[in-house]
Amino acid sequence: MLEIRGLSKSFRSAAGTSVQVLRDINFTVRPGQIAGLVGESGSGKSTVIRCALGLQRPDSGSVSYDGIDVHAARGPQLMRFRREVQPVFQDPYASLNPRMTVERLIDEGLRVHRLLPDAAARRDRVVELLEMVGLDASAMPRHPRAFSGGQRQRIAIARALAIGPRLLICDEPVSALDVSVQAQVINLLQEMQERLNLAILFVAHDLAVVRHICSEVAVLERGVIVESGKSDEVLGTSQYPYTRALLEAVPIADPLEARRRRCARLSVAASPGGNGYE
Amino acid sequence: MVDTPFANAPLVPATNDAAPLLDVRGLSVSFGHGPAAVRLVDNVSFAVGAGERVALVGESGSGKSVTAQALMRLNPHMQVSGVVQIGGCNLVALSDKEMTAERGASIGMVFQDPMSSLDPLMTIGDQVAETLRLRGVSAAAARARALRVLDELRVDRAAERLAAYPHEFSGGMRQRVVIAMALIGEPKVLIADEPTTALDVRVQERVLDLLYSVSKERGLAVLLITHDMGIVAGFADRVMVMYAGRIIEQNDVEPLFASPRHPYTQGLLGAIPRIDQKREQLQSIPGAPPTPFTRPPGCHFNPRCAMAMEICRKDYPAMIETGSARVACHIHGGGHA
Numbered sequence: 001m002l003e004i005r006g007l008s009k010s011f012r013s014a015a016g017t018s019v020q021v022l023r024d025i026n027f028t029v030r031p032g033q034i035a036g037l038v039g040e041s042g043s044g045k046s047t048v049i050r051c052a053l054g055l056q057r058p059d060s061g062s063v064s065y066d067g068i069d070v071h072a073a074r075g076p077q078l079m080r081f082r083r084e085v086q087p088v089f090q091d092p093y094a095s096l097n098p099r100m101t102v103e104r105l106i107d108e109g110l111r112v113h114r115l116l117p118d119a120a121a122r123r124d125r126v127v128e129l130l131e132m133v134g135l136d137a138s139a140m141p142r143h144p145r146a147f148s149g150g151q152r153q154r155i156a157i158a159r160a161l162a163i164g165p166r167l168l169i170c171d172e173p174v175s176a177l178d179v180s181v182q183a184q185v186i187n188l189l190q191e192m193q194e195r196l197n198l199a200i201l202f203v204a205h206d207l208a209v210v211r212h213i214c215s216e217v218a219v220l221e222r223g224v225i226v227e228s229g230k231s232d233e234v235l236g237t238s239q240y241p242y243t244r245a246l247l248e249a250v251p252i253a254d255p256l257e258a259r260r261r262r263c264a265r266l267s268v269a270a271s272p273g274g275n276g277y278e
Numbered sequence: 279m280v281d282t283p284f285a286n287a288p289l290v291p292a293t294n295d296a297a298p299l300l301d302v303r304g305l306s307v308s309f310g311h312g313p314a315a316v317r318l319v320d321n322v323s324f325a326v327g328a329g330e331r332v333a334l335v336g337e338s339g340s341g342k343s344v345t346a347q348a349l350m351r352l353n354p355h356m357q358v359s360g361v362v363q364i365g366g367c368n369l370v371a372l373s374d375k376e377m378t379a380e381r382g383a384s385i386g387m388v389f390q391d392p393m394s395s396l397d398p399l400m401t402i403g404d405q406v407a408e409t410l411r412l413r414g415v416s417a418a419a420a421r422a423r424a425l426r427v428l429d430e431l432r433v434d435r436a437a438e439r440l441a442a443y444p445h446e447f448s449g450g451m452r453q454r455v456v457i458a459m460a461l462i463g464e465p466k467v468l469i470a471d472e473p474t475t476a477l478d479v480r481v482q483e484r485v486l487d488l489l490y491s492v493s494k495e496r497g498l499a500v501l502l503i504t505h506d507m508g509i510v511a512g513f514a515d516r517v518m519v520m521y522a523g524r525i526i527e528q529n530d531v532e533p534l535f536a537s538p539r540h541p542y543t544q545g546l547l548g549a550i551p552r553i554d555q556k557r558e559q560l561q562s563i564p565g566a567p568p569t570p571f572t573r574p575p576g577c578h579f580n581p582r583c584a585m586a587m588e589i590c591r592k593d594y595p596a597m598i599e600t601g602s603a604r605v606a607c608h609i610h611g612g613g614h615a
Contacts (some may be wrong), residue, residue, distance in 0.1 A: 041478055252511060
């Protein structure tokens with residue numbers, strides 16, 4: 001469905017030197033699948049997303065969506081790509097225009113793509129979407145500022161779903177949210193995926209969240225995909241050193257297990273020749 | 279050497295008294311005056327002993343960072359009441375000048391974002407030594423102490439890096455510098471407010487391990503403020519859960535995770551995905567935490583609580599003590615607060 005092939009991208013630094021950010025990235029999202037991309041900060045996750053959305057032109061390689069070459073598409077093809085692929089961004093405080101009402105935010109896509117010319121039908125659709133994400137019609141005349149972070153992210157998801165996309169591209173969609181609210185949004189994304197048979201490209205740094213929600217995952221290390229496969233395997237039993245190191249550093253909400261791990265780490269650090277710190 | 283509390287402070291204070299180092303009683307914090315006043319932290323009491331690591335967990339708006347700022351008296355617009363006792367001295371009652379002397383000396387603080395707590399135009403060495411210089415320690419002595427603290431925090435090649443600037447350091451190294459700044463005055467109590475939130479997991483782990491070792495070696499009392507239950511499990515001896523300005527549950531770390539008593543704590547633990555096990559669906563807590571302006575009457579958690587009873591909507595529950603646990607919840611009996 002979404003095929004990223006041989007994607008490379010470099011940026012010029014202020015000093016004039018070129019920094020390669022992505023190197024030969026291959027990544028596929030299949031219909032109805034939640035595919036994850038994980039990596040530390042600076043690994044190139046966001047650049048992959050920008051290239052996948054067509055917002056940034058890669059140096060080489062291609063991104064194709066359902067037969068459309070995203071970086072060459074024009075006219076009706078580009079419109080179809082933009083209708084069928086929708087982004088959800090990290091920060092719902094920044095991604096929603098503060099001057100628009102919730103109704104306008106959600107029906108904007110319907111207007112742009114002229115999907116529901118009838119105003120009453122559009123209204124009904126907005127109400128339906130709000131209810132789908134756990135809000136209601138009373139939200140329509142209000143502005144984003146009246147909502148909490150979790151509610152805003154629901155509005156952003158409703159906005160993305162309004163025009164019936166087939167693929168959502170989510171860049172850290174829950175990392176700005178509180179723990180108790182994070183679970184709501186994760187559950188909502190899962191439910192939407194099942195109900196609407198959506199495909200989702202889910203990019204995040206939180207390995208536990210990615211393992212929970214994704215069936216497939218790729219691990220990005222300094223612009224290179226170093227491992228990919230079923231998420232239970234990659235984020236469960238992987239023996240690849242980089243993935244293993246990341247996994248072992250994920251805090252576990254279990255004091256006994258956490259203590260066992262710390263003892264192991266600190267005894268390595270303290271042993272002669274061992275340096276667990278740098 | 280100059281006669282200051284710093285110059286003669288032992289590097290490893292031999293403290294293991296029964297009396298807590300930090301004893302907070304009935305701490306309340308409000309902003310504003312008259313009818314517009316809003317109470318952010320409400321009647322919070324806790325104690326942290328020497329060498330003890332206590333976590334204060336809560337979501338945004340719960341009042342955890344405001345509590346930290348109140349302990350340090352960092353915000354002059356806050357009205358702070360209650361008692362914050364460190365070594366026989368009530369910080370709340372001190373004059374501004376006296377408080378300035380205590381900051382860094384008896385209580386130190388580490389903030390979330392190491393880039394914004396460092397001056398980009400000052401060398402690392404000068405920043406770490408600044409606390410001592412301000413108290414009249416000679417440049418050479420302060421520099422030597424800075425070097426010693428950076429070494430203790432395993433900053434490689436610390437001697438040559440004293441002359442470096444913050445932008446030359448990675449995020450994890452910067453956070454070590456910030457910790458060094460907090461520790462150089464040999465405080466007995468360290469408050470760390472989300473010290474690793476801006477860091478990647480591997481760096482986070484190293485910084486937390488360091489804080490852990492330092493607290494053991496120095497007998498330092500650490501109050502760690504975080505929203506991450508995973509970090510709490512790996513770092514803290516004891517946990518306090520904060521919701522809407524109040525501590526609603528506290529316990530030793532193992533029983534808290536094994537048998538959380540407050541429905542909110544139970545919800546929080548059910549809401550986090552675990553890397554080491556597969557959960558079909560995350561348990562989510564409906565709604566969102568209230569803002570200080572929209573805290574409901576009765577128990578502040580009642581609108582989100584599946585087990586809320588009539589009394590929960592009317593009366594704030596009293597803190598009940600059973601064994602190591604303290605919980606403020608009507609389900610566990612007790613009266614109203």
